Amino acid sequence: MxxxxxxxxxxxxxxxxxxxxxxxxxxxxxxxxxxxxxxxxxxxxxxxxxxxxxxxxxxxxxxxxxxxxxxxxxxxxxxxxxxxxxxxxxxxxxxxxxxxxxxxxxxNKSAIYFKERKTYTIGVIIPSLAEPFFSSALCGVEDFAGQFNYNVIIGQSLDSFEREKRIVDNMKDHRVDGILVSLTKETSTYEHFDNLKKYNIPIVFFDRVPQKKDIHFVSCNLHSGMLQAISRFVDAGHKKIGLINGPAKMAATLQRLEIYFKCLKENNLPINYDIIASTTLSKEDNVKAIRKLIDQDKMPTAVMVFNDYVLLDCIATVKAAGLEVNKDISFISFANLPIWEYMDTRPLASIEQFSYKQASIATDFLFKLIEANNKGENTETNYMQQIIDSEMVNYPLK
Amino acid sequence: MxxxxxxxxxxxxxxxxxxxxxxxxxxxxxxxxxxxxxxxxxxxxxxxxxxxxxxxxxxxxxxxxxxxxxxxxxxxxxxxxxxxxxxxxxxxxxxxxxxxxxxxxxxNKSAIYFKERKTYTIGVIIPSLAEPFFSSALCGVEDFAGQFNYNVIIGQSLDSFEREKRIVDNMKDHRVDGILVSLTKETSTYEHFDNLKKYNIPIVFFDRVPQKKDIHFVSCNLHSGMLQAISRFVDAGHKKIGLINGPAKMAATLQRLEIYFKCLKENNLPINYDIIASTTLSKEDNVKAIRKLIDQDKMPTAVMVFNDYVLLDCIATVKAAGLEVNKDISFISFANLPIWEYMDTRPLASIEQFSYKQASIATDFLFKLIEANNKGENTETNYMQQIIDSEMVNYPLK
DNA sequence: TTTAACTACGCAAACGTTTGTGTAATTTTT
DNA sequence: AAAAATTACACAAACGTTTGCGTAGTTAAA
Structure with a gap:
């Protein structure tokens, strides 16, 4: 000066x-x-x-x-x-x-967005806002993005593949700078994301991620949590540890089954298909699933359940059947809902999958990709991938 | 042709x-x-x-x-x-x-947004995504807006006035076509919304609305629900009906108190300040509040509770004190959380405030205002206001 | 046959901003 | 005193699209 x-x-x-x-x-x-x-x-x-x-x-x-x-x-x-x-x-x-x-x-930012071909907006596509798991994830995205003065636009796929497609397209039209996605239960093909490459819109998947190698993603490793859970059961003397799994289409379902087998093996327990059931997650199906397990002589004494919501129905059902939870039958499931704190009857534990953390990391990835994009770097050569460990959270007996 | x-x-x-x-x-x-x-x-x-x-x-x-x-x-x-x-x-x-x-x-929509001075995006400002009440509201907004091919960007005020201000400003920068707001607990002045007029950005408040006349809003009338609740108590023979209220700063708190008085009057019951307590909504405070009511000779036999979350702590506390819920003391609160279905101990009823519906109507209002804006009509002459009735939802005794 | 109407396009402005380049006017250097 | 450098600005293009207006060429009406 x-x-x-x-x-x-x-x-x-x-x-x-x-x-x-x-x-x-x-x-x-x-x-x-x-x-x-x-x-x-x-x-x-x-x-x-x-x-x-x-x-x-x-x-x-x-x-x-x-x-x-x-x-x-x-x-x-x-x-x-x-x-x-x-x-x-x-x-x-x-x-x-x-x-x-x-x-x-x-x-007028609109003018600048147009000129810079940027919108300082990222899109988040999740199955449902109503599920705490995802609203908590969205929270993680919003918190993180807010620090960078980025806006967040949301899209609920409602677990419909068609809706997911439409939302992706719409976000592309809107020229978001990047997209975070947790897939629908139905999604098993991924062509609808290909178009984004043309527009240089990076995409990071979280939690419900595609079964592909060439993607950026953050997901949660169920093995750690489930191993803790099975060990917990085994230590308590359980030999017949059942499984109530989710819809066949969901990647998480197959994953849970594989890890369940693996964990049984690690504990030298035999696989018994009679104590494995699955549910579409509807209330009726949840009840059916648990009934399949308890309405037999060789009823399991412990059950891994797909998630806490399914477990709520299971608990109601076994109670109605005259069984006592944590005595006749014990449960561990996934989600770690805060509400358990207030419940009289609750599982031994629940496995936390850290949706907030997953989403935060995914958002971090996304910003790194956007940054790389701004610099004109190629982001399709080395993929950002992280798998975080799930963790069993114990609930003391009341 | x-x-x-x-x-x-x-x-x-x-x-x-x-x-x-x-x-x-x-x-x-x-x-x-x-x-x-x-x-x-x-x-x-x-x-x-x-x-x-x-x-x-x-x-x-x-x-x-x-x-x-x-x-x-x-x-x-x-x-x-x-x-x-x-x-x-x-x-x-x-x-x-x-x-x-x-x-x-x-x-390239970005170009069109700029040229048309529209973004086909609306902003939603809510205190917290973690609260089901608001995530359900957001869901209402998203569902409605999606039908019109509008995008939704979100902002969490986290009940901080400063954050609310920043988010409003940010959304204005982003040139959203309209804004939906549910105020923070702290908000009692509204100048930070004035700037939006200059940008012709209509604003509709919902649920937590300003104490002003010249606004567009949708809110929920607590009177209907609370009257049902008090009547329910009275019909069951209760004479001493207490109240656990929220933070003094919140508009909903004053409102609840007024309506509580009114409902007592309508049922010819006296006002007794010994059975009225308040909480900042923290767990410790919730416990303190219920203790104030039960640690006395003239303990109320029925209590209206600020919301279901507070009630959860109340139930835990009275149980710990050796009282039996629905026998020694009965409760009715606000929120109608789905989780009650799975609880062994639950209130007689909870009052539904229809967050999804409120948000849907508010969104409808907003679109009407945006439409009016497009036509160049003045939206500041007749205000769109709707108060929907709350409704008590009974929970059968288990 | 003249005139009016219509068809099928092109031209250019506009939206609000950023940014590379050009250039008088002045100041510094030689 | 001439040349070089610097200061402080203006000009114009660019981003992608829409839209009012103008017009050559053709067809229909008078």
Whole structure:
């Protein structure tokens, strides 16, 4: 920062000049005449009038153009002045700032989004907002994105493949900078995401992720949690450990089954298909599933359940059947719902899958990809992938 | 639709021509020569080549300009053709459509948003996604907005006034077409919404609404539900009906208190401040509040509780104190959480406030306001306001 | 045959902003 | 005193699309 060249007093030529000047501009005019050093600058009185003349305007929003017109400078000068670009003189910069303030000017981001081909918005596609698991995930996204001043737009697939497709398309139309997805139960093909590549929209999957290698994703490793659970059962003396699994279409279902087998093996327990059931997650089906397990001689004494919601129905059913939970039959499931704290009858434990954490990490990944995109780097060469460990949370007996 | 003027065969000049033609375009060339009727049109072979030449392009997205260049027509023609504008000839329209498809052209909404000064996006500001009440509300918004192909961006105020302010500002920057708000607990001034008027961004409040007349809002009338509740208590013979209220700052708190008084009066019951407590909604405070009521000789036999979450703590506390719920003391609260279905110990009833419905109606209002805005109508003259009745939902004794 | 109407397009402006380049006016260097 | 450098700005293009207006060429009406 150098002193002005000509005329006047330039008393105030110090490093903090701009800040000082700006504060001066709103104090008595007597002080502002310090700036009469440049012949190109109109007397301050003229500035004052030009400001007040049109201050109260139509309902049109003030633009950079109007500021330019008012001050008889070009729009480029105004734009630069507003960004405190060094090539614009101090006085001009100040006058621009002042008029901008007077007019209540605020930059039109829409114009910039368009020009920059960016929207500072990311999309989140989740099956359902009603499920705490996903609303908590959304929360993780929002918290993270908010720090970067990014907006979050949401789409509920409601576990419908068609809706998922439409939402993806819609978000592409909206030119979001990136997308986070947790797949529907129905999704087993992934072509509807391919189009995003053309638009350079990065995509990160979380929790319910595609069975593919060439993707960015964050998911939760069920093995750690389920191993803890089975061990817990085994340590308590259980030999017949059943499983109530989810819908066959869901990747999580197959995964749970595989890990269940693996964990049984690790504990030297035999596989018995009589104590394995599955449910579509509807209430009726949940009841059916647990009934299949308990309505037999070789009833399991412990059951791994697909999730806490299914378990709620299981508990109600076994109670109705006259069995006592945690005595005749013990449960461990997935989700770690906060509500258990208030329940009299609850499982031994539930396995936490950290939806908030998964979503946060996925969002972090997404921002890294967006950043790479901005730099023109190729993001399709090394994939960002993370699998976090699930964790069993014990519930003390009441 | 009239027949083409000159030359050729024009066998296909029928009302459904366009649809027919379009399907023809993807069938053998032999048929397409039907369109050699206009001298201005290049032979179909030329069309075919010009399409394939640059089909595989750079990573730049195809624009209307490129289509225009390829076909040697103006961008305005292409734009109109893509919209099937009648002033563009059939052949040209078809050629444009074909090239657009070949190129994988998709309109850049960002450009249109900017030009139209619309974003087809609405913002939703809620205290917390973690609360089912609000995530269900968000669900209502999303479902409704989705039908209109509107996007929804979210902001969590986390019950912080400062955050609410920032989010409003951010959404304004983003030029959303409208905003839905459920206020924070702290919000008691509303200047931060004033700026939105300048930008012609309509705002509809729901559930937690400002104490003002000149606003659009949807809220829930607690009187109906609470009257049902008190009557239920009275019918069961209760004389001492206590109240556990929320934080003093919240509008809902004052409202509950007033209605509580009113309902007592309507049932000819006296007001007794000894059986009224309040909580900041923290667990410790919830426990304190219920203890205040039960640790006295004139303990109430029935209590209206601020909401189901507070009630959960109340139930745990009275049980720990050796009291039996629904015998020594009965409860009715607000929220109607689905989880009660699975609880052994639950209140007599809970009052449903229809968050989904409130949000849906609010969204409907918002769209009406946006529509009015589009027509240039003034929306600040008659305010859209609706108060829906709360409703008590009974829980049968288990 | 002249005139009016219509068809099928092109031209250019507009939306609000950023940014590369050009250039007088002034100042510094030689 | 001439040349070089710097300052402080203006000009114009670009982003992709829509749309009012103009017009050559053709057809229909008078």
């Amino acid at each position: 150098k002193p002005p060249r000509k005329g006047g007093f330039f008393v105030l030529v110090i490093p903090e000049l701009r800040a000082v000047e700006r504060s001066l501009l709103i104090v008595p005019k007597a002080i502002v005449i310090f700036f009469y050093y440049n012949s190109a600058v109109k007397p301050i009185k003229a500035v004052a009038t030009e400001i007040t003349t049109q201050s109260m305007q139509s309902n049109k929003l003030p633009t950079i153009k109007e500021i330019a017109k008012k001050l008889n400078v070009s729009v480029s000068t105004v734009s630069r002045a507003l960004h405190d670009h060094p090539s614009i003189g101090l006085v001009t910069t100040m006058r621009v700032h002042k008029v901008a303030k007077e007019l209540g000017y605020e930059v | 009239k027949p083409p003027r000159k030359g050729g065969f024009f066998v296909l000049v029928i009302p459904e021509l366009r649809a027919v033609e379009r399907s023809l375009l993807i069938v053998p060339k032999a048929i397409v020569i039907f369109f050699y009727y206009n001298s201005a049109v290049k032979p179909i072979k030329a069309v075919a080549t010009e399409i394939t030449t640059q089909s595989m392009q750079s990573n730049k997205l195809p624009t209307i300009k490129e289509i225009a260049k390829k076909l040697n027509v103006s961008v305005s023609t292409v734009s109109r053709a893509l919209h099937d504008h009648p002033s563009i000839g059939l052949v040209t329209t078809m050629r444009v459509h074909k090239v657009a498809k070949e190129l994988g052209y998709e309109v």
